[in-house]
Amino acid sequence: MTYYKTLALVTFSILNVLHIMAKEPPIINKYVYVKSNETDSTCLPGCWIVVRVDGKNFHRFSKAHNFTKPNDHRALGLMNQSAVRVMDEYRDIRIAYGESDEFSFVIHKDTDMYSRRKIKIATYIAACFTARYQFHWAEFFPETKLQYPPHFDAHIAEYPNDVMLRDYLSWRQNDCHINNSYNTVFWALIEKGGMTPAQAEERLRGTLFKDKNEILFSEFGINYNNEPELFRKGTTVIRKKVSGDVKCKKTSVVCLNVDIIKNSFWIENYGSLGVNFM
Numbered sequence: 001m002t003y004y005k006t007l008a009l010v011t012f013s014i015l016n017v018l019h020i021m022a023k024e025p026p027i028i029n030k031y032v033y034v035k036s037n038e039t040d041s042t043c044l045p046g047c048w049i050v051v052r053v054d055g056k057n058f059h060r061f062s063k064a065h066n067f068t069k070p071n072d073h074r075a076l077g078l079m080n081q082s083a084v085r086v087m088d089e090y091r092d093i094r095i096a097y098g099e100s101d102e103f104s105f106v107i108h109k110d111t112d113m114y115s116r117r118k119i120k121i122a123t124y125i126a127a128c129f130t131a132r133y134q135f136h137w138a139e140f141f142p143e144t145k146l147q148y149p150p151h152f153d154a155h156i157a158e159y160p161n162d163v164m165l166r167d168y169l170s171w172r173q174n175d176c177h178i179n180n181s182y183n184t185v186f187w188a189l190i191e192k193g194g195m196t197p198a199q200a201e202e203r204l205r206g207t208l209f210k211d212k213n214e215i216l217f218s219e220f221g222i223n224y225n226n227e228p229e230l231f232r233k234g235t236t237v238i239r240k241k242v243s244g245d246v247k248c249k250k251t252s253v254v255c256l257n258v259d260i261i262k263n264s265f266w267i268e269n270y271g272s273l274g275v276n277f278m
């Protein structure tokens, strides 16, 4: 083929392609309109953002992995470790609180994390927590093989002031207290008292906190107040200033099993949390 023939053929082919493109929009443009059906929303400005992750069907998961009842030290340790790692990853989380199969992460009210996009924030935190839970499993359950992969959902709440945020955290700690008090007696009645679950449930119907304590003490010699604080108070994770750091800028993430309903916790940690609850 001569040089001129080749040139004519190439030119013809290019013109042909341009002609087709002019008639048919490129594929990328043809389909891109579906993107406008994607929905997204952002967290309100100036509000504290709380993301609560919760294990999916942990009633089944705890049975499948023989968690001790009503509390399993290893399982709670794994939850706490996962929460610490989430806080390492997301610096705008100021405080977290966990009990049972749930953890609440409080993100600073002025964060611009993911432009405050709700779905991004919730999915990344639940995914990070789930990944960490599986990643650290063997450290806490060296003798128990993971039977199937657990995962966690996420709820988001926005609180416009410090009082509401504090009430949220008090609500979760109160929930821990109520559940733990009930579960401690319930399992004592079954495991030590030989009752069936139905009998234990019937025995506890309508009882108050002090009645449950009395059953524990008089029938099983257990003083509820001596139960581990990890069980009774849940776990609060905060950033504490590292002592010895001259400029006091370095912080480390620490787990505490303390009362966060009373004022003393907030007075003591006001500086490190950057919140004003008083």
Ligand SMILES: Nc1nc2c(ncn2[C@@H]2O[C@H](COP(=O)(O)OP(=O)(O)O)[C@@H](O)[C@H]2O)c(=O)[nH]1
Pocket: 054, 055, 056, 057, 058, 059, 060, 062, 067, 068, 069, 070, 071, 072, 073, 075, 076, 100, 101
């Ligand atoms: N035995 C045992 N079970 C636990 C422990 N922590 C959580 N669970 C189980 O996980 C459940 C968590 O409650 P919830 O989220 O309401 O139920 P879910 O829908 O089954 O995840 C509890 O009801 C327990 O059955 C633990 O330390 N020991």
Ligand SMILES: [Mg+2]
Pocket: 054, 055, 056, 057, 058, 101
């Ligand atoms: Mg759950």
